[in-house]
Amino acid sequence: MxxxxxxxxxxxxxxxxxxxxxxxxxxxxxxxxxxxxxxxxxxxxxTTKERSDEDEAVLEIAAQLIAAVTVHEDLPLHDRLAVPYPWLKLLSRADQQRFAREIVDVARGSFSLHQPRRLLLEMQAWRNSAEAIAAGWDTSEPEIVGDPTPVEKP
Structure with a gap:
């Protein structure tokens, strides 16, 4: 029930x-x-224009999630979600799978509490991660530049 x-x-x-x-x-x-x-x-x-725009964005995400869940059921959900969200493929396979689980869980939870903006925040956080990876900010070790060089006060 x-x-x-x-x-x-x-x-x-x-x-x-x-x-x-x-x-x-x-x-x-x-x-x-x-x-x-x-x-x-x-x-x-x-209401405010900002809230109206957010409502439209939430509905768009919900439509994409419903479409991904109901089509090509032979494919894993993270592969189906990569169609509307191609940036998803920049994440590791494990993160793609985690995204698929978390975004559905957050959508269900936020809609049940009538707080759909939480879904927008979650989606943006994942997109930000993909953008950081695309910009070269991945999990590899940072390059050590060497000893700091003292400079004079300007």
């Missing part, structure tokens, strides 16, 4: 509050999305 966490109630304001107290309403919407109720129409949601 799967239990679904109930959604958190969204804070609500009336459209008249938006016109009378715009500064306060806008400030509140920067912290969390607000439902703006109207007598003459359906409620609207007021």
């Amino acid at each position: 799967t239990l679904i966490a109930p959604g958190r109630p969204r804070r609500s304001v009336q459209s008249s509050d938006l016109s009378r107290h715009a500064k306060e309403v806008f400030a509140a919407a920067e912290h969390e999305p607000l439902e703006v109720t109207r007598r003459d129409g359906k409620p609207l949601v007021l």
